[in-house]
Amino acid sequence: MEIGLTHYLVVSALLFSLGVFGIVTRKNSILVLMGLELILNSANLNFIAFSKFKGLNIEGHIATLFVIVLAAAEVAVALAIILNIYQNYHHIDVDEINKLKE
Amino acid sequence: MFTIFGIGPLTFITFLPLLGMLILLAIPSGKDEKTKETSINLLRWVTVGITFIQLVVALLIYANFRTDLVGVNDPNSFQFVEKVKWISVKGLPLFGDLNIEYFVGIDGLSAPMVLLTALICFVATFSSWSIKKAHKGYFMMYLLLDLGMMGVFVALDFFLFYVFWELMLLPMYFLIGIWGGPRKEYAAIKFFIYTLFGSVFMLLVMIGLYFSVGSFNLLDMMNPANFKPGEIFTGFQTTWRLVAFVALFVGFAIKVPTVPFHTWLPDAHVEAPTPISVILAGILLKMGTYGMLRVAWPIFPEAVAYFNNYIAFIGMVSIIYGALCALGQHKVGKRDLKKLIAYSSVSHMGYVMLGISALNSNGLTGAIFQMFNHGTITAMLFMIVGVIYDRAHTRGLDEFGGLANKMPVYTGIMAIAFFAAIGLPGLSGFISEALVFLGAFATYPVLTVISALGVVLGAAYMLWALQRMFFGKLPERWSGPWDPTGKEYKHDDINGIELAALVPLAIVVIFLGVFPGAVVNLMTSSVNHLIEIVKIGGQFAGM
């Protein structure tokens, strides 16, 4: 069986879904962040796959590089924020951080 | 046209309050008891002065007014016109050329209203003596309100009209809300939201008309030839035109207010401080009917023809319903004199609606004259309520009796106002009511005859109130002087400042009762012209 575009896309979609699922269900902020990373990676996978299989220009590859960089930056900022949360709340359970509401 | 310091009289009379506000702003509030008192007096008298100048200018306008010019939709026969480009943007995508003018002028429809506004604003300052807190804010808001009202009556550009229309909402909100009674917050916001609800539809119609005509000029909108083909309000008796008319009508009817849009009125009146009730009843309500005649009727004449039956019916219902409410409100909740008068306003403004729907000279003249008379008479009534409320701190009808002996002069003035309100001949209210009925009978005999029952009901509730408060025996609790310290009220009877507010109105009421021509002549040609417009414009509708 030739591995084609569809397979990459399916994997990417699965990754995306897992990411969303992770974000929605995990209580730990770190795990939520991991879910976010999965989504970004699924996008990366898409870019690369499209770029390769549809014979497009290198825009896809460049995009992937940028996304990887941004993901790193984002995680850095998010972790800093989570750290701050931990200092204030002594836990990082996103479910419990719900003072601001309604 | 005469000018004042080179400024046109209408601009002058409209923006004079702005100058007054600046003067008031400059008055320091004072440090100790004495300087504070001086400051307050200064605030009062500056306001009196400003409104007095306004009144004088209004009288000058009256003296220079030519009654033979028709106005309404004829740009050449408006008087004291000032026209300056305000906003002018050309070639805007989608919007086209945007032209908004500072366009003011008066004709027979607005002249009585300008006069009324100046008069009521002047006398109401005297009843503002009863304001006890935050004087500076009060008088500034008062003048701002004055500005807005005057502006509405002189504006001939729809946009300008709308700006002034909305401009007076905020001061009114504060005037009711800060200086009002116990439920002032509810009443103030109810007034604000209710009126805004009406006016936003007016805004939409205004925009639609602007696109159809390409100008905000009211007079341009009245000429069917100006409507560009294919625009939303172009055509004759199209659905959109009818809808637009209804939207405008509702916007104005809320202000009038007619049943069933009237419920803000009793609340607002009951809670507002006396001078504000006076202005509310005396001027603000007139803006609704004025708006109909100035805007809705000449622009959508065929819709008038289409809906006229309903309008007459609404007028009749308002008359009867308002009167019955006035008669019956005492059974629900507290029997409050102010509420009774507020409902009587609904009834009396019903006459105006009925008169407008008559679409003949008698009816329409009666309607506009009734607007003027209701302004003066109801202003008196509210001031009268204010006088007793300031002394007794209650307006409960059941809590009084036998005041006639305690306050004879007051009772006399009260009697004039009450009798004027029930349409006693010799007082101005009679003439306008009679004209309304005579006019309306020609168009809607049955409705008019039913409406005339309102006069009987009017007598019933007014006399009931009169008897309840003034006849019979004085209750024990009021047997002493109102103010035992004698500081505020030296005598039991009405005092000089209050008389200063009431006597001019009483004189006007009596004078117009005998010589109605003094005001009626102002409007005759415009009224007839307006009827022509509506009749010609509406003739295709099978009128």
Place this chain on the structure above:
Amino acid sequence: MTHETLLQISSIVLLLPLAGFAGIIFFQKKLGRAAGYIGSSILGINLLLSLLVAYQKLAFYSDAGMLQWKFDWLNLGSHPITIGIGLDNLAAIMLIVVNLISFLVHVFSLEYMREDIRFPRFYAYLGLFTFSMLGIVIANNFLNMYIFWELVGISSYLLIGFWYEKDSAADASKKAFITNRIGDFGFFAGIMILFFTYGTFMFDDIFAHIGEGHIPFDSGTMLTLAGILLFMGAIGKSAQFPLHVWLPDAMEGPTPVSALIHAATMVAAGVYLTARIFPMLTADALLFVAYIGAITAFIAATIAITQTDFKRILAYSTVSQLGYMIMAIGVGAYSYGFFHLVTHAWFKACLFLASGSVIHAMHHSMHHAGEHHMDPQDIRNMGGLRKKMPITYLTFLISTIAISGVPFTSGFLSKDGILAGTMAFGQLSGHWFIAFSGFASAAMTAFYMFRLLISAFHGQPKTHIAAHTHESNKLITVPLIVLSILTFWFFYSFNPFDGGSGWFYEKIKTPATVVQAEHQWGFFVPYESSHSHSSACCGEHITSPAEEHSHSHEKDTHHALNKFEEALHHAHLPAMIISLIVAGLGIFLSFSFYQFKIFNPDGVAELIKPFYLLSYNKWYFDEIYDASVIWGTTTFAKLLALFDLYIIDGIVNLVGWFTKVVGHFIGWFDLYVIDGLVNLTANVTAFFGLVFRKFQTGRIQAYIVMTIIFAMVLLYYVL
């Protein structure tokens, strides 16, 4: 004097009392008692001027119809609204009536109201009233008429409620005003119809239009309706059935007021109005008028029999007499109706003022005796006043005789004419009830008036209060004397048995109807209708002098212009005979009951066991028969009184109550439904806000889920 001068003087007559009112009301405190003298002198001048005007008019312009002065009052573009004043013979005579009685009442009140704390205001109100009443009199159009109509209403309101500390007085004044307003509502509706149809308020223009066959909505029914609606004003003002209930209550006002307003002048305004609109009334409208008058006359008379309050008896009597006048005009006995208005004004004013004198005396006596709980107006507390108050008694007696319709009095002349008219009408139209009612009322009037006279003045004092009364002073007695003198016949006609031969009848002629023949009684249509059309313009003047002259040759001394006049002339003699009989019967019964006590007035109690008396006193058969009739009448009267109290008044109260209930409901409806809807809108809005607000749980993952769900839904709709 020229027309203009006459009208100018009339205007002065009209405006003087107004000036008095204004002057007094503004300077009440300063004037004090002087107000009374000022008011009286103004009325004195007014009286002299009005005598002059009336003399000039009647003597020199008698045939000139209505002298008019018109001017444009309001110009609304299409056509001006014209108003003005007019003076015809009717108005000229009314001017005298109003001014004279008003003057006498002014004088009377100087004494009567001496101790009142609001003495000046009383005079101010009297001035206002006189002004308003004169305005009605010299109106030449419906608008003026209506304006002054309302103004007399308000003066009446002020005067009835003059002692407003008393709740009963305040209530009565309100009742009077509102009841009148109901009538005025009809009046105004009628005016609206006419103005709508003719575009003018002028009597002459409107009548001319009708004469040309131009009628409202092109329907005779509408013309009838217009007439009846106008007449509704008269029903209210003249206290006709079914709106008569206010008048007895109005007796809460000071007695001079009752004399002036509620006996002689204002209540007669209704009659005056009916006379004014007489030419335009159709057959149906006239019949309606006549029946209303007849019913009122009858009912009021029966009620008066059983009353015990001095003033209330007089009040019911007034209602009854007003019914008479209305009835007279309804049947077409126009001149006699107006004649009765004038004669009644004198003697009823006299009766009231005399009652005032009595009450005044009783008051004083009570004051001396330190008695405060007795009712000074109850005739059961009086008796024997004849000796104590001879002048009052004498004048009262003369007036009583006059009202009872005894010959040699003015009352006889006018009443006789009316009765003849009803008979003629009955004969021509078949409506005999009216005549019956007229005679029955005449009998009852005689009966109850003498009952009043006897109970109050004859016999022995029933209380010590009555025993210690004194004659009032000259300010009171002089007006009484003047008025009682005016009840003699020779002022009106030298023939004491025929009012029709006097100057009065000569000057006040029945105006020819302007209504088209198909809507009018045949017997009212003038013989030569073509002539009458051309000149049918204003009130009484239909025939030119030349025509009149020719008629007078043809038809005896009575220039009958239609069949009715003829019949009236012929009915004179039988009517006179019957009326003399019934009046005599009434007087006789009254005397036998109350003076000679042939029957114990309390004998009703004994009549409960009539069988014993019947068998024991066989030969008293006639008397028993009479007594049973009396019993029947009194019982019926009582029933009617109850009817009046509970049913008619009850209906009025029921309407009032119902209105209040409706008002209550509307008030409730307004508060909870209309306003409720407004608040509901606000609440629903707020509720949705509350719901949406719940989405904002504060948990970020929930937000994400909701975002995704929303996005899915959006996706679904986009695809």
Place this chain on the structure above:
Amino acid sequence: MDSLLSLFIGQYVADLKRSLALFAPELVLATAFVLLVIVDLIFQKSKYITGVVALLGFAVATIFMIVSPANTSFGFWQMYVFDPFSNFFKYIFLISGFAVVLISFFSNELNKSDRTMGEYYTLILGMTLGMFVISSAGNLILIYLALETMSLSSYVLAGYTKEIKRASEASLKYVIYGALASGLMIYGISILYGLTGTLSLFQINAFLTQYQGPVFPLVVASLLVLVGFGYKISAVPFHFWTPDVYEGAPVAITAYLSVASKAAGFAVFMRFLKAGFIDPTNASEQVWTMVSSIDWKFIVAVLSVLSMTIGNFVALWQTNVKRMLAYSSIAHAGYMLMGVTVMTEGGYIAVMIYFFTYLLMNFGAFYVVQLIANEIGSEELEDYNGLGYRSPLLGTAMAIFLVSLTGLPPTAGFVGKLYIFQAVINSNMIWLAVVGVLNSVVSLAYYAKVFRNMWLRGVDSNSAPLKYSIYAQLLVYAFVIPTLYYGIFWTPLVFWAKSSVMMFIGK
């Protein structure tokens, strides 16, 4: 081959040179960003020096904006676009930048003694840079990059008062929601890339003109991209973060987020729509035509109605003024989306006019909230009682801003609404206009609560007057006077918007 290469390089260099000249304002901001880091290192003690430097940076950027030639062209190989449209928004960002720095100067919560403010202003500059870029971006990946630049700065800024619990909660929520939204967006972009084979908006447009394939993936991708924009402009249903973050963040940042960040979102969204989905051949006509079968009109209208309605309705229930203003800003996004829905130049003009007025009144309102919070330490509605009497200026100013937000004349807010409604009515979407005006009536109900509490309640309270410096007072005037002035003479505003609506679309 060499010559071809050198020609290519020559072209490239020429383009780069030209672009860099036009790119000067952004470069200034970037330089200022770097400079600030250094300045902060030197003047660690001072709280204001970095702020002043930031202001200088904005000022220089403004000068470059003004002097740089009016131009409508590509830059950086079609990655970047220079046109009046982006300039308009850049001015908006600059004004907002000035405003937020100045407001921050007067904030007590920010200027606590133990807090360094260097990073704060640095991040504001960074955020502004991101906005500059996003308003000019013509390429999806650049849009994504700029969006992230803005977002990353704003995450930190939202939680800048890090010792306050609600601030850190706000920033956590913001980062999670923001990261997810941008993640969805990049996923959408990746699909779009796969479909169209390009990331350039203009080439996407060209592609869509020819495209005949299935619509489903296109719609899904577009909606995923929309999530990113919707989150930036906080339109319902992508608004959930807004109230929480606005409430938790420092007032100055809330104001900045609600105005500048939203403006950036609108700028890019409008460009995305016009450049990507409108037939460029008739783009200047009265009515635009779509090149794809995606019903953007409907989608935006739905978002608009939802935003207005839910924003306003929920705001009715708020007791915290900041939170209330957050919902109000959601509602205002809805009003502005009405203008976008029209999909004509007129509609865009209306949005731009609205934005300028919104800038004035919203900044003003938040500024007053901050000044009050400085003194009374609370943003709760209840604590506002009688404030009008303790400080008539703030009371009056607040009333004017709120009235303006409601859209009543004679304030600038009315002008904004007027143009929006005009645009909507002229496009025959009257139902939308009706919804809009009804919403503005509803909005009055909660705006009025604020001035109700300030003026109608506590009239007789004798509490001490609020204290604030004369400079703080001047800044209030700086917002009030234009709010009123543009309510009466708004001609320049219209001219500006009219001349700025020109958007470079590659043809």
